[in-house]
Amino acid sequence: MQFKHFVSAALASAMVLGTSSRVQADGGDFIAGAVIGGLLGAASQQQKKKTTTTSYRPRLPSTQEGKEIQASLNYFGFNAGTVDGQLGQKTRNAVSSYQAYLGYPVTGKLTPFEQELLISSYTRAQAGGAQTAQLAAANPEGTRGLLKQYRAEMASGGATMAGGAVTAVPGTTVVVNPAVPQGQTTVMAAAPAATAPATTGSMPAFAAAQPDTGAMPNFMGNGATVSLASHCNKVSLLTNTNGGFVTEASMTDPNLVLNEQFCLARTYAISTGEDMIAKVQGFTADQIASQCQGFAPTMSAQVAALSIKPRDQVLTDTSAFVLNSGMSPAQLASTAKICLSVGYRTDDMDVALASSLVLVAVGERAYGELLGHHLSQGVGVTRRPDLAQDWYADSLSAIDAGMPAVFAPGQPERQGLLRKASMSLNGAVIPEPAPVVPASTSALPSFSVSE
Structure with missing residues (x-):
C-alpha cells in the first residue's frame, strides 16, 4: 500500500513539473504571438505539439535563377562557391560583398534591381568576349570594376537592362540623345510614364498619374506601378555619383534631398523590423510577412484618406481603428514596426502606409516623416505636396520637443535639412541667414592726431 502511495505521489509530481514546464513554454509563445496575431487575428489557435522525433534540415532547392546568380557573383570575384543553384550561406556572403562593393x-x-544589374552585367560581359577582357585589363579594379562601369552607362541611358536585354556591348559606340547635353545623366523614374532628362545632382519626381478633373479620381491606383525599392536603388546610384548625401549647406534641389532621406528612412525601418522579427519565437519570417499582408485591407479606408484629407482628420479615423483593435498601444507599436519593415522589404506600399499610420496614431509621431515622403513623392498615394507639409512639420516638431529620432538618430543635422527641403515643396521662400554687416560702416571716421 505504501508503495502504491509512493508511485501516485511520484506521478503527481511529474505531472506538476511537466505542466509547469509546458506553461512556461506556452507563455513565451503566447507573448510572441500576441504581438503579431493580436492585430491580425491569426496564430491565436496554434497547436503545441511535443515530439521526440529527429528532424533533418531539408536540402536547399536548386533553381536555374540561383545558378545564374552564383555564376554572376563568381565571375565578378564574389566567391559564391559551387554553381549548384542552392542559395545558402556562402552565396549570401557573396551577395553581401557585392552589395558593399556597389554601396x-x-x-x-x-x-x-541589384539582381538585374548583376545578371545583366554578367550576360553583357560574356557577350563581349575579347573586348570585355580589354576593358577589364584597362580598369583599375579589373573585372569587378566592370559592374560600376555598366551601372554608370545604364544610368546615362547607354544600356538597357529590362528583361535582361542589353542594347550595348563592350566596344559598341553608344549614341547619346542629342537633346541631353554632355556631362548630364538621364535617370528614368520607376513609373512607366516618360520623364524628362535630369542633370547630375537632381532627382526626377515619381511619374504619378494626375486625376482628371472631370472624373472620379482613383487614389489607390496612382501609386500602384511605383516600385520604391527600384527607385531607391536609382537614388543610391545618384548619391554615389554625386559623392555622398546632400547637406543643408550644399542643397540646391530639395526634391533630391527628400528622395535621399526617404530611402534612408526606409532602410532604417527595414532594419528595425528585422531585428524585432529575429526575437519573435514560434513564427517564421514568411508567416509574419503573410499576416502583415492581411493587415493592409483592414485599413484601406484610412490609407485612401491620406490622399484627400488633412493630417488631423486622417489620424482621427485611424485612432478609431486603434481603439477597436483590442490591443495595447505597446503591442500595436511593435506590430506596426514589424509590418512596416515587411511592407518596405516586399515593396508593399499599402502595408507600409497602414503601419506608419498606426505608429503615428499611438504616439510615435516621428514616423509621420514617412507619410510626408509618400505624399510628397506620390508613392502608394496621390502626390500631394500640400498635404505632406503637415506630416513633415509635426514629425520635426515632435523631435524638437524631445521625442527620440527613429531614422539616422546619430545625425542631428538631419532635422534642419528635412525642414529646409520640406518647406520648399510648395515654393515657399527659405529664409537666408542675415548677411554680416561691417560695424560702423556709415559712421564718421575717427583719427588720432598727435600734437
Missing part, C-alpha cells in the same frame, strides 16, 4: 545596403539578399 548598397548590406542585407545578403538581392533586391530586384
Whole structure:
C-alpha cells in the first residue's frame, strides 16, 4: 500500500513539473504571438505539439535563377562557391560583398534591381568576349570594376537592362540623345510614364498619374506601378555619383534631398523590423510577412484618406481603428514596426502606409516623416505636396520637443535639412541667414592726431 502511495505521489509530481514546464513554454509563445496575431487575428489557435522525433534540415532547392546568380557573383570575384543553384550561406556572403562593393545596403539578399544589374552585367560581359577582357585589363579594379562601369552607362541611358536585354556591348559606340547635353545623366523614374532628362545632382519626381478633373479620381491606383525599392536603388546610384548625401549647406534641389532621406528612412525601418522579427519565437519570417499582408485591407479606408484629407482628420479615423483593435498601444507599436519593415522589404506600399499610420496614431509621431515622403513623392498615394507639409512639420516638431529620432538618430543635422527641403515643396521662400554687416560702416571716421 505504501508503495502504491509512493508511485501516485511520484506521478503527481511529474505531472506538476511537466505542466509547469509546458506553461512556461506556452507563455513565451503566447507573448510572441500576441504581438503579431493580436492585430491580425491569426496564430491565436496554434497547436503545441511535443515530439521526440529527429528532424533533418531539408536540402536547399536548386533553381536555374540561383545558378545564374552564383555564376554572376563568381565571375565578378564574389566567391559564391559551387554553381549548384542552392542559395545558402556562402552565396549570401557573396551577395553581401557585392552589395558593399556597389554601396548598397548590406542585407545578403538581392533586391530586384541589384539582381538585374548583376545578371545583366554578367550576360553583357560574356557577350563581349575579347573586348570585355580589354576593358577589364584597362580598369583599375579589373573585372569587378566592370559592374560600376555598366551601372554608370545604364544610368546615362547607354544600356538597357529590362528583361535582361542589353542594347550595348563592350566596344559598341553608344549614341547619346542629342537633346541631353554632355556631362548630364538621364535617370528614368520607376513609373512607366516618360520623364524628362535630369542633370547630375537632381532627382526626377515619381511619374504619378494626375486625376482628371472631370472624373472620379482613383487614389489607390496612382501609386500602384511605383516600385520604391527600384527607385531607391536609382537614388543610391545618384548619391554615389554625386559623392555622398546632400547637406543643408550644399542643397540646391530639395526634391533630391527628400528622395535621399526617404530611402534612408526606409532602410532604417527595414532594419528595425528585422531585428524585432529575429526575437519573435514560434513564427517564421514568411508567416509574419503573410499576416502583415492581411493587415493592409483592414485599413484601406484610412490609407485612401491620406490622399484627400488633412493630417488631423486622417489620424482621427485611424485612432478609431486603434481603439477597436483590442490591443495595447505597446503591442500595436511593435506590430506596426514589424509590418512596416515587411511592407518596405516586399515593396508593399499599402502595408507600409497602414503601419506608419498606426505608429503615428499611438504616439510615435516621428514616423509621420514617412507619410510626408509618400505624399510628397506620390508613392502608394496621390502626390500631394500640400498635404505632406503637415506630416513633415509635426514629425520635426515632435523631435524638437524631445521625442527620440527613429531614422539616422546619430545625425542631428538631419532635422534642419528635412525642414529646409520640406518647406520648399510648395515654393515657399527659405529664409537666408542675415548677411554680416561691417560695424560702423556709415559712421564718421575717427583719427588720432598727435600734437
